[in-house]
Amino acid sequence: MSTPTAPFTDPALIRGTLYATADRIGQRTSALHRAKVTGADAAGTIAALAAAAHPAPTRVADIGCGRGTTTIELARQYPAAAIVAVDQSPALLAVVRNRLRTHAREINFVTADFHHLRGVLADVDVAVAAFCLYHSRRPEQVLAEIGACLAPGGHVIAATKSADSYATIDQVIAASGLDRGAISRPSLYEAFHTGNAEAAFAAAGLVLHRRLDQQHTFRFTDLAHLAEYAVTSPKYRLPPELTADPAALAAALRARLPDEPVTAASTVTYLVATRP
Numbered sequence: 099m100s101t102p103t104a105p106f107t108d109p110a111l112i113r114g115t116l117y118a119t120a121d122r123i124g125q126r127t128s129a130l131h132r133a134k135v136t137g138a139d140a141a142g143t144i145a146a147l148a149a150a151a152h153p154a155p156t157r158v159a160d161i162g163c164g165r166g167t168t169t170i171e172l173a174r175q176y177p178a179a180a181i182v183a184v185d186q187s188p189a190l191l192a193v194v195r196n197r198l199r200t201h202a203r204e205i206n207f208v209t210a211d212f213h214h215l216r217g218v219l220a221d222v223d224v225a226v227a228a229f230c231l232y233h234s235r236r237p238e239q240v241l242a243e244i245g246a247c248l249a250p251g252g253h254v255i256a257a258t259k260s261a262d263s264y265a266t267i268d269q270v271i272a273a274s275g276l277d278r279g280a281i282s283r284p285s286l287y288e289a290f291h292t293g294n295a296e297a298a299f300a301a302a303g304l305v306l307h308r309r310l311d312q313q314h315t316f317r318f319t320d321l322a323h324l325a326e327y328a329v330t331s332p333k334y335r336l337p338p339e340l341t342a343d344p345a346a347l348a349a350a351l352r353a354r355l356p357d358e359p360v361t362a363a364s365t366v367t368y369l370v371a372t373r374p
Contacts, residue, residue, distance in 0.1 A: 105332030106286045107235045115332070117187040122330050123164060124193075125344075129327035130316060133362075137314030140228065141171040143368060144255055147310070148172065148224050151253040151370055155179050155223030161212050161244060162186075162230025166194030172226065173201055182206045182219065212240045219247040228257040231298070237290040241302035245373040254304065256369050260292040261285040263364035264316070267328060274354040276347075277334050286333050292367040304371040311367050318360045322348040 105111055116122060145168075148158070159182040160169040169183045183194050183205060191207045198205050210218045212227070213234065219225075225244050231237040244254050262285065271280040285291065290298055292311065299306050318324040325348035328334060329341065340347045351357075 104284055104286075104288055106232055107289050108332075111332060112186070112233055117190060119189045120165060120187075120193045123190070126327060126330035127165065129318075129323065129330070133316035133318045133323065133327070135315050135317050137364075137366065138312055140257060140366060141168045143310070143312070144168050144226055144228055144257060145171045145175045147255050147308070147368055147370055148226065148253070149175060151255070151307075152224050152251075155252075157182070157222050157249070158224045159184055159219055159222045159226065159247070161215070161219075161225060161227045162233070163194055164190055164228075164230070166190075166197050168226055168228050169194055169205070170197060170201075172224075173198065173203065173205065176224075177203065179223075180206065182208055182222075184208045184210055184212065184215075184219070186211050213243060215243040215247050221249040221252075222247050223249050223252045225252065225254045226256075227254065229259070231256055231290040231295075232258060232287045234289060237295075238298040238301035241298055241304060245302055245304050248373050252372065253307075254371050254373075256295065256299075256371075258290050258292065258295055258367055259287050260365035260367070261287050263287060264327075264362045266360060266362040267318075267324060267331075268333075270324065270351070270355065270360055271328060271334055271336075274351050276336055276340070276350060276354070280334055283333055286331065292365050295367055295369055299369060299371050303374065305374050306369060306371045308370040309367065310369075311365055314364045314366055316362045316364070318362070320359065321351040321355065321357050324348075324360050325351060 161184045163183040268280040325344040
């Protein structure tokens with residue numbers, strides 16, 4: 099099971115433009131949160147699944163923790179557990195450290211590639227990999243690494259999105275003429291998505307115990323709001339002067355399309371498994 103190199107699985111892009119700083123993920127998250135109109139909170143859902151799987155863990159790891167929203171939720175839920183935040187990006191770990199500054203407890207921060215976790219993590223009761231496995235060409239390899247780090251009876255919880263997430267935005271970008279290939283290019287979630295996630299768990303030798311699918315809807319109020327999100331997506335091949343400038347992209351879109359709200363959707367899938 100392998101996925102050809104694409105923007106979300108390109109190691110150089112992941113280390114560089116995507117996550118060398120926290121700016122892109124912060125802008126992307128902000129645009130999506132302001133657009134969201136339906137769908138449960140992801141960090142809260144993960145915490146609830148973790149509590150059901152293991153109510154009193156000793157060690158909890160948030161792998162590919164990003165800006166740390168799930169890390170914070172897990173730290174609140176498990177005040178007695180050792181919490182480990184793992185990410186390849188030192189910049190993102192710095193954000194998590196800053197966000198957790200007000201928590202009167204010790205959090206361990208580990209800079210690591212999630213393809214190589216053995217020797218970095220061990221005896222983990224709850225391992226979370228939320229919205230990160232689609233950054234690997236071989237997500238089953240990452241899941242096997244996570245499984246090898248579990249304590250007996252430990253659980254891994256993964257979260258991902260459907261391959262057709264935000265397809266409406268692709269259609270808008272294509273209709274504008276700025277990137278007519280947007281609708282035909284592979285999904286950003288091609289490597290690990292709602293449709294192939296279970297197969298990746300099986301290939302990793304993990305036993306799936308629970309799956310939860312949730313529908314999320316997003317309403318971008320206008321083309322300026324949509325542009326804030328679109329410039330963060332490596333999927334789009336926009337003119338160079340528009341690739342990092344949401345105001346310029348918004349102006350270019352408004353010159354070609356009616357400036358009206360855009361509704362997009364995504365299926366979010368959560369899976370809970372153990373190592374046999």
